[in-house]
Amino acid sequence: MGGRLHPFWLVLPGAFALAGCIPSVTPPQRSAAPLARPAVVAPTDALPADFDFERRSLADVRGGDPAPTWTLKPVVANIRTVESSVYTVRRGDTLRAIGAMTGAGSEAIALENDLSPPFTLIPGQSLRIPGGLFHRVASGETGIGIARAYGVDWGDIITLNALSEPYILRVGQRLRLPREARPLTPREVDVAARAEAFQLDIGDIATGSQPALAARAEPLAASAAPRRPVVGAIASPKSFSGPFQWPLHGAVVAKFGKLAPGKINDGINIAVARGTPIRAAADGVVAFAGDQIAVYGGLILIDHGSGWVSAYGHAEQIAVQRGQQVAGGDLIGRAGASGQVQSSQLHFQLRKNRLPVDPMKQLPPQ
Incomplete structure (x- = not known):
């Protein structure tokens, strides 16, 4: 956790390009092509057949400020x-x-x-x-x-x-x-x-990413459907004992752990068709939902409590927002090729007390 992660391009058989989850000694050059941005849609399974998956930012869809919480309050150095x-x-x-x-x-x-x-x-x-x-x-x-x-x-x-x-x-x-x-x-x-x-x-x-609170203030309780962007500190679920379920099903094209010298995957990458529903791996509270981390494109983080966090990267659509309470199996987005990947896939991580955990050891057999 102490060091920064740097993306790199890895081409696997079947032309699946992976990035974002894997560090490298030398950061890559920024691509000249614009990064795909996820659309934010209503959390429903029923989308029109002619839905065009156009690249829109959070601000375009909701009319709100897409800036993540850690940029909302400038820090005045008082060292x-x-x-x-x-x-x-x-x-x-x-x-x-x-x-x-x-x-x-x-x-x-x-x-x-x-x-x-x-x-x-x-x-x-x-x-x-x-x-x-x-x-x-x-x-x-x-x-x-x-x-x-x-x-x-x-x-x-x-x-x-x-x-x-x-x-x-x-x-x-x-x-x-x-x-x-x-x-x-x-x-x-x-x-x-x-x-x-x-x-x-x-x-x-x-x-x-949680904003500081006054001494006696309490974090905001999660809501099933926040009416406006939540920018304050959010209460974490009290506890979590599992189990986790697959966020979607597909071929695992990159496993957890060391892939090559200096190249480590903190999660797994699952190849799926564009538009495949992504579902919450367990009950929790959405801690982040946005596209400001260019490597991952559309990224969703869910806090499950007891130190557990799940992450879902390269989403084409995001159907939840920060501070939203979700249940395991709820639709949270749809897979795509947003961020620095060339084919539709999901980058999925599980973390316990900040440390990456092999998802394959926490998920049931497919």
């Missing part, structure tokens, strides 16, 4: 350098107050001193204050946005701060940043944003 020290607890001190006073943040201090809720402090107690670079989270900021503002990897921030599901940041939280972090210029941030269209990792989207 602060904190020196390592020892603090002696005084009467009336709270961990939050000490975190604000030192700049290290209560979460980092608790982690450094192996403290656990309710974080009871005793006068005279010595607390180690961790040194390093810290960013204070503002309202609406996302993990991906913060990482991009400082030119670092979101996965490294997760590790440094021991963040866990549901990965929702809180306003005022102080995130420890990697030592190489520095505020990027507006031009550098713009370049980073455009680069994300090719190399943003699915795990990053699943864990770093």
Whole structure:
């Protein structure tokens, strides 16, 4: 998860071209041909026989802003350098107050001193204050946005701060940043944003796209049919114990794992006819639905709870939106050749606690 993924072209027998899920040492040149963009349609199985599959963006179809949540709130760099020290607890001190006073943040201090809720402090107690670079989270900021503002990897921030599901940041939280972090210029941030269209990792989207919430605010509950785009933090399903079902049936043309030196597939690729219905592999909440990640074209992520996320790439149509509650077997889109592929197929991933899992070991026999 720590490194960025770079797409490459792999031509398999039967002329199935795969990309997006497989990293390479050298990123490819951008194709001169425009990338196919998925249409967003009503979630129904019955489409007119003459439906033309025209390439339309989310904005064209819904009249809304197609920008993903991590771009909606610009991050204002407020990086602060904190020196390592020892603090002696005084009467009336709270961990939050000490975190604000030192700049290290209560979460980092608790982690450094192996403290656990309710974080009871005793006068005279010595607390180690961790040194390093810290960013204070503002309202609406996302993990991906913060990482991009400082030119670092979101996965490294997760590790440094021991963040866990549901990965929702809180306003005022102080995130420890990697030592190489520095505020990027507006031009550098713009370049980073455009680069994300090719190399943003699915795990990053699943864990770093939730906008920060106020201290006592609650995430939004999922809805079966959101009336407008959901741009706030969404509550994750409470739990999930399986099982998963096939999102569609077809020939598996690329399996999970190492394909060649430097080339790894984080999921499986299934060759199917254009327009084949894509169905949710299990109950969950749509965490992302859009076409802003150029490698995958139409991409849908579903949060199932308990750390499980499923991903569906190269969709020709998207029939769901962020914040929508779905049941296993529900139609979520239709397969196609959007993104950097040359033939109709579905790239399907399963992740548990950010890590890719072989879908073939979680799915029933076809």
